[in-house]
Amino acid sequence: MSLLRLDRLTRRFGGITATKDVSFSIELGQLFGLIGPNGAGKTTLFNLITGVYAPDEGSIEFDAKSIGGFPPHQIASLGISRTFQNIRLFGSMSVLDNVKTACHMRRKTSLWNSVILSSAFQRSEIETEKFCRHLLDLLQLGQYAEENARNLPYGHQRRLEIARALATEPKLLLLDEPAAGMNPQESQDLMHLIRRLRDEFHLTVLLVEHNMKVVMGVCERIHVLDYGESIAEGAPDEVRRNPKVIQAYLGVE
Amino acid sequence: MSLKRWLYIPVILIVLGLLQWACSALLLDGPIRQGPYYYQILILAGINIILAVSLNLTNGVAGQFSIGHAGFFAVGAYVAACISVYGGPGIHSLLGFMPGDAQGAALLVLAMIGGVLAAALAGLVVGIPSLRLRGDYLAIVTLGFGEIIRVLILNIEAVGGARGFIGIPKLSNFFWVFGGVVAAILIIRNLTRSGYGRALLSIREDEIAAQAMGIPVTRYKVMAFVISAAFAGMAGALFGHFTMYLHTNSFTFVKSFEIIIMIALGGLGSLSGAVLGAIVITVLPELFREFSEYRMVIYSLALILIMIFRPQGLLGNASLLGRKRGGK
């Protein structure tokens, strides 16, 4: 059963077509990779799926429901969450509050209950805190819970992005270059982490990544974009040998 | 647990009542020279606290910089005054069976409810279109709305137009004003510390990320704006029923700037800072009355210097009301 299905998705910016007729589908529980040279349209595709942009043509189906053009917060509530390539944490909030904020959508009590500090509100605060601390521990950020997010080192910030995305309790997790700026050891750990999260949270993962080692090591299926168009799809080994892909990356005549 | 918390309410009311009694005994009819003058400063400080604390919710917590707060202050003041001036006789005759003081209190409560609702409605009408804009543009649009509200009021003859609105009964006093202060502080504090408050902070930090985390950004911005306007309306209702006279000159954008100075002084986003800033800005000029012509010069210079050298406000991270979460 496919969880996410893109059908002939097209988005233009002025005269530039950022993605053209992109179609693929991701099965439930799959680790799906999206690769392509710089400017291939990967991040645009992310922004289309998460509702930052509306598609010009084509459809996006998530969980058998058409979500093209939905606002981002609604898409998040349906169960799609993401990290950002250029880290967008809530910098002057604590690490814990960053994660708690992402819980708000699923675990909120009414405004009235919050204002009068009702016992329902307090129970929900305690549960939220427990859940968030668990997530932080899982991503080895527990000891930084009270730290301001912007004071964390870069690698930790990337992990906090993942923790925050998980806090929305998604079905589909979109990771936008999570290994960027990581050293080999850190990317190795990241690969383990992605697999582990998928199993523990029953996630489906869509991964955009430039680090081929990570993509090839983690993903079960890979889709390749070049200049906004799909050029190949298949298992890692097939994609690696595909002449079109080699040409796109190496620019063979 | 739940029961114990509700017990605070009668305690607060009793304390306020006692303080009110002390105020009348000592300041109004009492031995202290210039007592009524001190009383007036006290009341104005209370009203400014409500204004500062409420503006801090939009400007500090949600990071949506409004400079039209005086407009909502005006809406609350004028609507409440209309209720007690035009509806007063009818309500008094309806409540004829009550003692005079109780009638006054009931009338004030009605007027306050009217002022709060009207200001909240104005906040909704202004907020829905404006809050799509960001930063400087939002600031200038709220300034524009504030001025438009003022010009509209200036052109309504029923509220005195350019002559001012006279004949408002003196119904508010220490009890009501500080009851309002306590309500504003508690409600806004609890709100800020809840998930809603964290959501608002996240909007200030990064709108796009907040949306991606499922926060309906526009709805929450409007919510903060409406709550903030409602409290400004309450402050207005209390103000008009204390001064007994309203003129649109009290509600120009200079008043909005003054409230901004209060919250900037205390540190944007800090609740205790807003309270302190409001007190300082009310009391300080009175202490230096002989230098009154320098007052605004000192204000503005202080504002600039604070923003350059101590943008986190004079209080900075300290908080008088316990551990603050998430704020700057």
Place this chain on the structure above:
Amino acid sequence: MHAFLQQIINGISLGSIYALVALGYTMVYGVMRLINFAHGDVYMLGAFFGYYSSRVLHGKLQSSLIETILVMIVSMLGCALIGMLIERLAYRPVRKASRLTSLIIAIGLSLLIENLAQLIFGADPKFFPQLIPEKQIALGGLSLTNQQIIVVVVALLLMAGLNAFVFYTKSGKAMRAVSFNLDAAKLMGINTNAVISLTFALGSALAAAGGILVSMNLPGIDPLMGVMTGLKAFVAAVLGGIGNIFGAVLGGLILGLAETFVAGYGSSTYRDAIAFLILIAILLFKPEGLLGKGQVEKV
């Protein structure tokens, strides 16, 4: 029909003043993304510098034209200096901080200048000397004053000068580069601090000219005269598309006409509200302004 044409003439004359002041807002916004709220007060200072310099110069020169020109130059130089000082002392220290910080500082500066001016110049209106004696010029039944013509002509000359500067000189090119991308301009070896100073100087000088031109037609000048004009000029800048020089001129003219018509045919108490109505309408329906370009935020 006559009344209509008359309104148009009045509107263009008023609009040219707004345009001159709006240019300062637009230029500063263009290079620094900052609404310099104190700009309206620089305009007021321009009027006062003009007032004092004309008192010193009055009667010492044969030609009233030379006197007028001298007064303008003195006032424009004075304001250029003030503009540079404002930037250096108040805005430069917080250039890296959030835009909210500079916005609050701008508000503070505006209040500071107004209140200092009240202390120094006194709060009462001052009678601005008629630098050039007013003459009525009848033009087919329309009544024009020579002052109105001077306002429009001088404003046009200054705008043409600014245009030539921005588009045909090296400094102008640097200014455009900085407004396009400050960091990239810096990497290309442009002295961005100098460019920003220059922008403030030019904008302030234009505001000073506006201050003098307007004062020649006013019964009196006072320290708060810049508040409303400043706000309206800002509206004009936004209307035309902030950051765009032609936009500022267009916005100024539209606003001037709109105001004269509202005052002429409607109620004059609503005159000040029309600027804000226009502002709100433009921001809601076309926030980038008539001639501005939209921006997409990069995610």
